[in-house]
Amino acid sequence: MRVSCVLTIMFSCLVLTNCQSSSGVDDVLAQRPSQEMTSSVVRPSRSVKRIAMATIPPSPVPQQEILAWAGPVPESAAILPPAPSPVMAAPTERPVPQTAPADPMVKAAPQTRMQIYSRRFRDAKPINFGPASPKKLAVHGVDVSRWQGDVDWANLRTQGANFAYIKATDGGDHIDPMFKTNWRKAKEAGLKRGAYHFFYWCRTAGEQADWFIRNVPREPGALPPAIDVEWNGESSCKRRPSRAQVLEKMQVFMDKLEKHYGQRPIIYTAPDFYRDNLRGELADYPFWLRAVAAHPSKVYPGRRWLFWQYSGSGLSHGVSGRIDLNVFHGSEEEWHNWVTARAG
Incomplete structure (x- = not known):
């Protein structure tokens, strides 16, 4: 009886103990987060979030965007906080289209038409060209070299020199000593000007083209470069290449100049050289x-021309001695159109 009572009491105690311990385990498990939750979403505590915001500096991107929209910011405004997004979102307030362009060539003022001065030259050996007189053409000019000395370009222009071709080089190692001065002063006086090269038949065409390019600047608005091809009895070079060789050498020279200056060169020539080498050739130039004794249509039948050198004995204020006189083949309006097309 005593043993059975004891056993009964012990059994009752064990049952009570198991019930309490089971309830405690369930409570602990209920406080743990789900393994699925912790493996897929990281939720840092509030204290960690405050530390991260305090230690990481604000991103500079918003401030850069404001500078790009609003232009340079004075030092006094550099410490101000970034502007709120509504201001940035107003496209009509962007001043970018009003800022100066980066390319300085775009800043140039729109070109205005140059004033055309009427011809007032005289001639030491005047020629009567009849109805085809160069006087009937509107735009006259000159070509010069060292032999004209120190030219008063402003005075020469008022006499009718609206354009000038200036000797720059000849051969592969000679530069006209007055070229740089004439090039600068002619521009200052308001003339349209171009440079020409006297071709030397005893040097390679490539050498001569390189020499010209080395000495003649590439300037917007300059007239096309010119190649002077003729037989020169006074030259130290007595060589006279065949027609095929002449054309080949000229083509090499002109191709290099056209590539460098972006304009097709002009060919200057005289009657005897033209007859021997150029009749019927180079129609695209x-x-x-x-x-100087008759109209080009009689001396060069069938040849289209752009400039006519009608005198080698011109006289004018602004230059001592004689000067070559030239005229453009077209009206004043055609001259302006031709020049404008080469102003880039």
């Missing part, structure tokens, strides 16, 4: 023809 502009010609500058010497014809």
Whole structure:
């Protein structure tokens, strides 16, 4: 009886103990987060979030965007906080289209038409060209070299020199000593000007092209470069290449100049050289023809021309001695259009 009572009491105690311990385990498990939750979403505590915001500096991107929209910011405004997004979102307030362009060439003022001065030259050996007189053409000019000395370009322009071709080089190692001065002063006086090269038949065409390019600047608005091809009895080079060789050498020279200056060169020539080498050739090139005794249509039948050198004995205020006189083949309006097309 005593043993059975004891056993009964012990059994009752064990049952009570198991019930309490089971309830405690359930409570602990209920406080743990789900393994699925912790493996897929990281939720840092509030204290960690405050530390991260305090130690990481604000991103500079918003401030850069404001500078790009609003232009340079004075030092006094550099410490101000970034502007709120509504201001940045107003596209009509962006001043970018009003800022100066980066390319300085775009800043140039729109080109205005140059004033055309009427011809007031005289001639030491005047020629009567009849109805085809160069006086009937509107735009006259000159070509010069060292032999004209110190030219008063402003005075020469008022006499009718609206354009000038200036000797720059000849051969592969000679530069006209007055070229730089004439090039600068002619521009200052308001003339349209171009440079020409006297071709030397005893040097390679490539050498001569390189020499010209080395000495003649590439300037917007300059007239096309010109190549002077003629037989020169006074030259130390007595060589006279064949027609095929002449054309080949000229083509090499002109191709290099056109590539460098972006304009097709003009060919200056005289009657005898033209007859021997250029008749019927190079139809795609502009010609500058010497014809001091008759109209070009008689001296160079069938040849289209751009400039006509009608005198080698011109006289004018602004230059001592004689000067070559030239005229553009077209009206004043056609001159302006031709020049404008080469102003880039």
